[in-house]
Amino acid sequence: xxxxxxxxxxxxxxxxxxxxxKQPKLEKDTSVQxxxxxxxxxxxxxxxxxxxxxxxxxxxxNTPHVLLLQLGLNHFKLPGGRLRPGEEEVEGLRRxxxxxxxxxxxxxxxxxxxxxxxxVFYRPNFDTVFYPYVPPHITRPKESRKLFVVQLPERCVFxxxxxxxxxxxxxxxxxxxxxxxxPVITALPAVLSRLRxxxx
Amino acid sequence: xxxxxxxxxxxxxxxxxxxxxKQPKLEKDTSVQxxxxxxxxxxxxxxxxxxxxxxxxxxxxNTPHVLLLQLGLNHFKLPGGRLRPGEEEVEGLRRxxxxxxxxxxxxxxxxxxxxxxxxVFYRPNFDTVFYPYVPPHITRPKESRKLFVVQLPERCVFxxxxxxxxxxxxxxxxxxxxxxxxPVITALPAVLSRLRxxxx
Ligand SMILES: [Zn+2]
Ligand SMILES: [Zn+2]
Ligand SMILES: [Zn+2]
Ligand SMILES: [Zn+2]
Numbered sequence: 056x057x058x059x060x061x062x063x064x065x066x067x068x069x070x071x072x073x074x075x076x077k078q079p080k081l082e083k084d085t086s087v088q089x090x091x092x093x094x095x096x097x098x099x100x101x102x103x104x105x106x107x108x109x110x111x112x113x114x115x116x117n118t119p120h121v122l123l124l125q126l127g128l129n130h131f132k133l134p135g136g137r138l139r140p141g142e143e144e145v146e147g148l149r150r151x152x153x154x155x156x157x158x159x160x161x162x163x164x165x166x167x168x169x170x171x172x173x174x175v176f177y178r179p180n181f182d183t184v185f186y187p188y189v190p191p192h193i194t195r196p197k198e199s200r201k202l203f204v205v206q207l208p209e210r211c212v213f214x215x216x217x218x219x220x221x222x223x224x225x226x227x228x229x230x231x232x233x234x235x236x237x238p239v240i241t242a243l244p245a246v247l248s249r250l251r252x253x254x255x
Numbered sequence: 256x257x258x259x260x261x262x263x264x265x266x267x268x269x270x271x272x273x274x275x276x277k278q279p280k281l282e283k284d285t286s287v288q289x290x291x292x293x294x295x296x297x298x299x300x301x302x303x304x305x306x307x308x309x310x311x312x313x314x315x316x317n318t319p320h321v322l323l324l325q326l327g328l329n330h331f332k333l334p335g336g337r338l339r340p341g342e343e344e345v346e347g348l349r350r351x352x353x354x355x356x357x358x359x360x361x362x363x364x365x366x367x368x369x370x371x372x373x374x375v376f377y378r379p380n381f382d383t384v385f386y387p388y389v390p391p392h393i394t395r396p397k398e399s400r401k402l403f404v405v406q407l408p409e410r411c412v413f414x415x416x417x418x419x420x421x422x423x424x425x426x427x428x429x430x431x432x433x434x435x436x437x438p439v440i441t442a443l444p445a446v447l448s449r450l451r452x453x454x455x
Binding site for chain 2: 233244
């Protein structure tokens with residue numbers, strides 16, 4: 056096992072980025088029940104769902120912030136989503152990021168610089184609970200969520216679907232805030248701590 | 256930023272290892288007050304304390320477990336400790352591991368295979384609170400604790416100081432168990448989740 060230095064991530068000011076909006080991107084399901092029913096039927100057809108998500112870091116007043124998509128008042132998620140059956144992870148994450156965050160004008164598109172895996176969370180059952188491991192006696196988790204750090208360029212243009220907001224949340228607000236952000240997002244400060252965040 | 260696969264960690268059964276004991280290794284301080292007084296005086300002399308700690312993973316009944324040192328009923332810690340002023344991190348961690356866990360007989364010593372940094376936690380003030388980041392407006396944290404994953408060999412002999420126990424705790428017991436294990440150890444399942452744990 057090779058000792059490696061801490062990977063460096065350059066963190067640029069939020070004000071470097073331009074935020075526009077675009078057509079709403081409606082969620083496929085309108086309730087938790089509907090979402091779980093869809094998970095179950097896709098599991099029967101294709102096996103474990105594979106999701107990939109991006110951790111994008113910016114800074115404000117010299118503090119690292121993570122970019123989250125906010126839906127409504129209380130629903131926060133990382134950009135990303137479900138892979139198609141057989142789809143490669145990094146390609147799939149790029150597709151999802153362009154889909155959700157890139158402007159309509161292709162000349163403003165960037166090639167998403169997908170870096171290391173920061174963590175993997177599992178949904179053992181057909182419910183909404185996730186753990187950073189497969190619990191004992193679970194042989195077939197129903198979903199995996201793999202988090203990749205994505206190095207943002209120094210500047211770029213985002214276009215956010217009109218039914219969502221893109222918010223920058225400081226690490227200290229995510230940390231230890233399970234009720235607001237859930238088990239995956241609240242673990243971001245810990246899983247990011249191995250990186251050397253280079254505030255520009 | 257290069258995309259890298261998930262590092263592989265080979266996890267061997269707990270029963271592969273032999274556990275003996277050796278002379279007690281007394282802690283330098285007998286109370287939290289004493290410990291904080293020592294931290295303050297070393298900070299005045301040498302600046303921020305640098306600690307390094309090892310995450311050693313074994314398996315029992317096909318579930319990954321982390322090796323922790325237990326002192327008394329309720330005090331758990333990762334093997335490792337404070338670096339000397341100027342001491343290199345990996346060398347210092349190896350010194351600490353040999354000191355705490357190696358048998359007296361040098362022919363039974365191993366070269367500790369120190370791998371990647373899993374996370375870094377900071378103590379912003381002269382108290383017992385740690386965060387996986389430096390909080391805003393803290394310019395000089397008082398201590399950093401850097402966690403390295405250490406690949407165990409397939410078999411080896413440990414000798415544990417008589418005043419401590421070496422315990423193997425499953426990930427599901429560490430997770431979300433802040434009151435028992437504190438903010439660093441309870442984050443281990445999340446920071447380990449990026450590794451591909453290869454259960455042997
Ligand atoms: Zn939603
Ligand atoms: Zn802010
Ligand atoms: Zn102690
Ligand atoms: Zn066990």
